[in-house]
Amino acid sequence: MNNLTKMNILKPANDVFEAFVDPEKIGNFWFSSSSERWQKDKTITLEYKEYNAIVEIEVLEIIDFKKIVYRWGESGEEHIVTISLTELDDLSTLVEVKEEGFKQDDPDFLNQLIGNKEGWVYMLTCLKGYLEFGVNKLRTGLAE
Amino acid sequence: MNNLTKMNILKPANDVFEAFVDPEKIGNFWFSSSSERWQKDKTITLEYKEYNAIVEIEVLEIIDFKKIVYRWGESGEEHIVTISLTELDDLSTLVEVKEEGFKQDDPDFLNQLIGNKEGWVYMLTCLKGYLEFGVNKLRTGLAE
Numbered sequence: 001m002n003n004l005t006k007m008n009i010l011k012p013a014n015d016v017f018e019a020f021v022d023p024e025k026i027g028n029f030w031f032s033s034s035s036e037r038w039q040k041d042k043t044i045t046l047e048y049k050e051y052n053a054i055v056e057i058e059v060l061e062i063i064d065f066k067k068i069v070y071r072w073g074e075s076g077e078e079h080i081v082t083i084s085l086t087e088l089d090d091l092s093t094l095v096e097v098k099e100e101g102f103k104q105d106d107p108d109f110l111n112q113l114i115g116n117k118e119g120w121v122y123m124l125t126c127l128k129g130y131l132e133f134g135v136n137k138l139r140t141g142l143a144e
Numbered sequence: 145m146n147n148l149t150k151m152n153i154l155k156p157a158n159d160v161f162e163a164f165v166d167p168e169k170i171g172n173f174w175f176s177s178s179s180e181r182w183q184k185d186k187t188i189t190l191e192y193k194e195y196n197a198i199v200e201i202e203v204l205e206i207i208d209f210k211k212i213v214y215r216w217g218e219s220g221e222e223h224i225v226t227i228s229l230t231e232l233d234d235l236s237t238l239v240e241v242k243e244e245g246f247k248q249d250d251p252d253f254l255n256q257l258i259g260n261k262e263g264w265v266y267m268l269t270c271l272k273g274y275l276e277f278g279v280n281k282l283r284t285g286l287a288e
Contacts, residue, residue, distance in 0.1 A: 005262065006287035094287060110254065117261045118149065125269040125282060133279045141272050142265070143150035143238060 002100040003116050007124040009095055011131045013065045013087040016095055019131060020068055020083060028136035029126040038068065050140045057081075073101065095124060118142070146244040147260050151268035153239055155275045157209045157231040160239055163275060164212055164227060172280035173270040182212065194284045201225075217245065239268060262286070 009016055019025045021038035032049035036042065040062045046055050060080070061069040068083040079101030086094040097120050102113055122142050129135040153160055163169045165182035176193035180186065184206045190199050204224070205213040212227040223245030230238040241264050246257055266286050273279040 003258070008285045008287050110257070113254070114147070114257060114261050117258050118265050121262050121265040121286070122269055125266055125273075125285070128282055128285050129269075129273050129277075129279060132281070133273075133277070135273060135277045135279055137276070138269060138272055141152045141269070143152050 002098050003102070003113055003120065004096065004098045005117065005120040005124060006094060006096045007128060008088070008092055009128050009131055010092045012090060013085040013093045015131055016085050016093045016127070017065045017068075019127060021062070029130040029139055030123050038062065038070075044070075077101070095127070097124065146242050147246070147257055147264065148240065148242045149261065149264040149268060150238060150240045151272060152232070152236055153272050153275055154236045156234060157229040157237045159275055160229055160237045160271070161209045161212075163271060165206070173274040173283055174267050182206065182214075188214075221245070239271070241268065 019029065023034040023036060026034045026046075031046040033047045035045040038044055038059050040059055042059050044057050044059060046057060047053070048055075055072055057070040057072045059068070059070045061067065065087075066085055070081050071078050072081065073079045079099055082096075082098045082100075084096040084098075086096070088094055099116055099120070102109060102116070106112065123139075126138040129138045163173065167178040167180060170178045170190075175190040177191045179189040182188055182203050184203055186203050188201050188203060190201060191197070192199075199216055201214040201216045203212070203214045205211065209231075210229055214225050215222050216225065217223045223243055226240075226242045226244075228240040228242075230240070232238055243260055243264070246253060246260070250256065267283075270282040273282045
């Protein structure tokens, strides 16, 4: 079972790619910090200062300006996230985020899937606001 | 079964309320047009020009600056949407959107719920971008 979310962003794929991998940029739309530049086989520590949360991700694959694949989660509960960038023309990029690893027999399956969808739609809209309009204060509005 | 989404918006409840009910404002963050001001017992035609879609809603309840309840959907398949506004202080409002009417025995239940969550998170983030930063071009980026 996977969760797929797609957003058109009116920027070249290069700009979208850098927003994810450059630790100077991620705080404008997603996590508050990223420990270093995302590269294949690196383990990156991502912090959500506002929610007092830390997550470690392992970067499995990077194709510059096209694809980022990473793993997160504890042993036996790993999820794989694939971020694919398709440049539609010089001015726009389709960003597709797919998360895999949900277990249909988990009693919390439905809530996990819905919460996951919420997070990805929110991040991608914040990314659009940041890259297209320079707005970097959208990212902490979602309430529990 | 319902779907609940919450967003903090750094504006007074009055401003958030008007963004929904004033047909001059909705095109900045949600539908492209609204046929008239939302008032109790009115049937409003909402258009999504970009997706060639039209939906009619029946406004069931309005409490100025606090609550909007409407019904949409065909007979036997109606959904009820409740938008609640709680002013946290003069500068911020918690917006809660609850949609009810999902049927757990529908084979498409899971997809409906996830698609619904996607739509509400997106709209609320676009609303935040519009009200807080004057950005009114976020609303058509989500791709199928």
